[in-house]
C-alpha cells in the first residue's frame with residue numbers, strides 16, 4: 368500500500384493550471400533523495416512527486432498546479448508539455464547505468480495508477496520519459512527504465528508483436544516518429560539562462576547562444592533509448608522499423 372507524504376513546495380516555481388492534464392512525464396533525479404527534495408521544493412525547478420529508492424513517495428504539488436519539470440519540450444506537435452502534464456521524479460543517480468530497485472518500481476506502478484485514475488485524459492501514448500519530449504537535451508528516465516514492465520501493468524505503450532521491416536528513408540523514419548508523438552526536427556539555444564526554441568538556426572535572434580540542432584537521428588536515439596536500449600545509435604535497423612510501425616498504429 369502506497370503511503371504519500373506531504374512535502375509542499377516552498378518556492379514560487381509553479382503556477383495554477385489552466386489546461387487539462389493529458390500527459391505523464393517520468394524522470395530520474397540524478398541526485399540523492401535529500402538533494403532532490405531540497406531542489407524540487409526550494410529551487411527553480413519542481414515536480415509533483417518524488418519517489419525514493421525504498422518506494423516512499425513525497426507529494427510536492429497538486430494536480431491542478433503546473434510544475435517546472437519538463438523545460439523546453441514537445442509532444443504530438445505541441446510545445447510546453449509542463450502546462451498539461453504531471454511530473455514524477457524518481458530517485459536514481461544515473462539510470463543509464465544503475466538499475467531501479469524492484470520496490471521502487473512497484474511503488475511507481477501504484478503511483479502512476481492513482482495519477483491516471485484521477486486524470487483519465489492521460490492516454491497510454493502520453494505516458495512518456497523526459498527524453499521522449501526533449502530529445503538530445505535529456506536522457507532520463509534512462510536506458511535501465513523498465514518500460515515493458517510498466518506497460519504490462521497498464522502504464523504506457525510497449526509493442527507486443529513486432530517484426531522486422533525494411534529500413535525507410537530519413538523522411539519516412541521522421542514521419543513514423545511523429546506518428547508516435549515524437550517532435551519534429553528543431554533547434555534550440557540559450558537565452559537569459561533558459562532554453563528557447565529557434566525557428567531559423569542560421570539566423571538565431573539576438574541574445575541567443577549555444578544553438579543546438581535536433582535532427583531525426585537525435586530523435587531516433589531518444590526512441591531507441593526507450594524501445595531498443597541495447598542499440599542507441601540513431602541509425603534505424605529493420606528491428607527499429609518494425610517497432611516504429613507497430614507503435615505508430617497502437
Ligand SMILES: [Zn+2]
Pocket residue numbers: 393394395436497505507
Ligand atoms: Zn528529467
